[in-house]
Amino acid sequence: MKIILTVVKPEFESPIDSRFGRGAYFLVVEIESGQWETHPNPGVNASGGAGIQAAQFVTSQHAEAALSGGFGPNAFEALKAAGVSMYLYGDCRTAAEAIERFKAGTLERVEAPQRGQGREGRRGLK
Amino acid sequence: MIVAIASGKGGTGKTTVATSLALSLAASQPAPLFLDCDVEAPNAHLFLHPEFEEQRQVGLLVPEVDESICTFCGKCAEICQYHAIAVLGRKTLVFPQLCHGCGSCSNLCPEKAIRETPIRMGVIERGTAPSGIRFARGVLDVGQPMAVPIIRELKAWVHPEPGQHMFIDCSPGASCPVVAAIRGADYLLLVTEPTPFGLHDLRLAAHIAGELDLPAGVIINRDKGSYPDLETFCRSRRLPILLRIPFERAIAEGIARGKPLVDIQRDYRQYFKTAFDRIQDTE
Numbered sequence: 438m439k440i441i442l443t444v445v446k447p448e449f450e451s452p453i454d455s456r457f458g459r460g461a462y463f464l465v466v467e468i469e470s471g472q473w474e475t476h477p478n479p480g481v482n483a484s485g486g487a488g489i490q491a492a493q494f495v496t497s498q499h500a501e502a503a504l505s506g507g508f509g510p511n512a513f514e515a516l517k518a519a520g521v522s523m524y525l526y527g528d529c530r531t532a533a534e535a536i537e538r539f540k541a542g543t544l545e546r547v548e549a550p551q552r553g554q555g556r557e558g559r560r561g562l563k
Numbered sequence: 564m565i566v567a568i569a570s571g572k573g574g575t576g577k578t579t580v581a582t583s584l585a586l587s588l589a590a591s592q593p594a595p596l597f598l599d600c601d602v603e604a605p606n607a608h609l610f611l612h613p614e615f616e617e618q619r620q621v622g623l624l625v626p627e628v629d630e631s632i633c634t635f636c637g638k639c640a641e642i643c644q645y646h647a648i649a650v651l652g653r654k655t656l657v658f659p660q661l662c663h664g665c666g667s668c669s670n671l672c673p674e675k676a677i678r679e680t681p682i683r684m685g686v687i688e689r690g691t692a693p694s695g696i697r698f699a700r701g702v703l704d705v706g707q708p709m710a711v712p713i714i715r716e717l718k719a720w721v722h723p724e725p726g727q728h729m730f731i732d733c734s735p736g737a738s739c740p741v742v743a744a745i746r747g748a749d750y751l752l753l754v755t756e757p758t759p760f761g762l763h764d765l766r767l768a769a770h771i772a773g774e775l776d777l778p779a780g781v782i783i784n785r786d787k788g789s790y791p792d793l794e795t796f797c798r799s800r801r802l803p804i805l806l807r808i809p810f811e812r813a814i815a816e817g818i819a820r821g822k823p824l825v826d827i828q829r830d831y832r833q834y835f836k837t838a839f840d841r842i843q844d845t846e
Contacts, residue, residue, distance in 0.1 A: 486646025486661050493640065496651045511658055519651035 438468045440539065441500040443491075444532050447475035453526050453535060455506025458487030464532050465498055468540065488512030495521055504535050504544065513550035523547035564843060565729045567748035569771070571764025573735030575756045576784035576808065577601075581732040582610040583824040584752075587835035589694040593727045597692075599700035600744035601734040602685065602713045610823045613698035615690035621701070621716045622681035623664040623709070628655045632676035639668035639677060660708055684709065687717045697727075710740040718747065737767035745771060750842050751779040753802070757790035765793075769800055778845045782838070785810040805838040 443460030444451035454460035459481055466473045480490035488508070492515035495503050502522045516523055524544040529535040538544050568581040578601075585597045599607040626639070626648060637650040647661035648668050659682060669677040684707045689699035699721040701713040723729040733744040745751060751772040755765040765781070772779035781797055786807040797804055808814065808824070808831075817827030825831045 480646075483646065486658070489646040489649045489656075489658060489661075493649050493651060511661075514658075515649050515651055515656055518654045518656050 438502070439498060439500040440466050440468060440502040440504060440536070441495050441498060442466070442504040442532050442535060443478070443506070444475070447477070449473050449533060451532050453506065453529055453532055455526060457503070457505035457508050457512050458483075458489075458491045460491070460505065463491075463494060463498075465500065466536060468536075486511065489515050492516045492519065492521070495519070502539070504539060507551040508547055510550040513547070564750065565723065565731065565748045566750045566752050566839075566842060567731040567733055567745040568752045568754060569733040569741055569745060569768050570735060570754045570761075571737050571766075571768035572756070572761050575754045575761055576782075577735070577754045578607050578610065578732055579784065579808075579818060579824050580752070580754045580782050581730050582607050583831060584835045584839060585611070585696050585730045586694055586823055586825050587832045588728060588839060589696055591728065593724055594695035594697060596697045596699070596721065596723050596727055596729040598717065598721060598729060598731045598744075599698075600714050600717065600731050600740070602701035602703045602710045602717075602740070603734060605700045605702055607732050608698070608700065609821050611692040611694065611696060611698055613690045613692040613696070615688040615698075617690070618686050618688045619716075619720065620686055621684050621713050623662065623684050623712050624666065624679035625659045625662045625664060625682055626657050626668050626677045627680050628657060629676045629678065630655065632674050634674055634676075636673065638671050638673065642667045642671050663709065664712065685713045687713065687720055689721055710734065711743045714740060714743040718743075735764075737764065737771060741768070742771060742775075745775060745777070748777060750845060751775075751777045752805070752842065753779055753781045754784055755781060755793065756785045757783060757787065757793050759792075762790075762793050762796060766796065769802060780805045780838075780842060780845070782806045782808065784808045803841065805841055806834055 442464040443454040444462045444464045445454045447462045460478055463476045480487035488511045492512050496519045504524045506526050508523050568577050570577050585595045588595050599605040633655050635650050639648045640650045645661045647658045649656045669679050685703040687701045692698050701717040703713055734740050753768050755761045780803045782805055787810040
């Protein structure tokens with residue numbers, strides 16, 4: 438099973454990045470084998486639709502779960518449509534810690550989008 | 564002549580200046596045309612009191628995907644620079660709030676699986692004010708994020724007659740809606756206030772004049788003596804200061820009661836006429 442986490446640095450031991458659409462890197466982990474790789478987030482500086490772009494990346498990697506600090510309305514809708522389950526970091530500080538808690542089944546699963554992210558919080562270039 | 568009134572910073576007095584400028588020239592033949600292009604919060608009607616005679620709805624064409632034909636090839640998502648359409652495995656999702664209605668997705672779909680359907684964004688209206696001024700405005704629906712389509716439709720609908728002056732009240736800021744409102748003008752009138760915030764945004768707005776190759780001038784509102792940085796900036800950019808409106812309680816009270824500046828202090832009719840003469844001389 439493949440899962441994706443948003444992280445600050447391109448390392449397995451990286452601190453978590455709590456932003457899904459605007460996180461610096463994606464850490465892709467194969468749970469069974471422990472293999473991992475990182476990818477820079479292509480949408481980190483997008484003027485809009487970063488969450489959607491990130492969701493498309495997750496599905497292109499055929500990941501089954503996404504772990505982050507929160508999911509905005511657009512990202513939530515996109516990941517839900519793609520059948521990707523979403524989990525929150527809660528008080529986890531590093532990616533390794535979040536992966537352990539994911540395996541143990543103690544991360545909170547997301548059932549509704551978080552406020553304050555995505556389009557509704559934005560007022561800039563249109 | 565077409566004069567666009569912009570400021571960068573909000574609340575500097577764009578509408579105060581635009582409405583008073585138009586009222587000062589209300590007796591000209593034909594009477595001026597006034598366009599309220601601040602479609603997110605139009606307020607010039609509060610000072611000019613037009614009666615609207617016509618109204619039109621403005622829509623935007625957004626994609627609708629027929630998933631029975633879609634092969635989920637992802638071309639639409641790849642071309643959309645606003646990420647308004649996403650292909651996620653065997654699902655194609657549309658995010659209408661992000662769509663700019665450019666039509667690229669439907670044009671490029673190899674299966675012709677995308678149909679465009681209109682969604683309402685707001686209205687445009689036109690009429691006449693008691694002063695004789697011809698008035699038109701756009702109003703963006705609450706919850707709609709994009710002002711530019713409304714401004715474009717408004718400007719395509721209303722044109723000045725030969726010899727008729729047109730004044731365009733822009734929105735604050737220096738992004739797409741402001742540029743859309745200014746485009747086609749002969750002159751950019753910048754309203755500022757003598758504060759660091761006013762000057763910061765004046766720089767941005769003046770930069771638009773440079774990009775569009777438009778002559779520009781400045782009106783300083785709430786002037787209370789010297790703010791050397793502003794004077795230096797105007798001099799260095801060769802922006803003439805056309806008028807200074809002092810920071811006075813009587814003016815603030817009058818505006819708060821919905822009175823145009825030229826009705827609060829009648830001398831301003833002449834001041835604005837003189838400023839407009841200088842604007843016309845620039846041409």
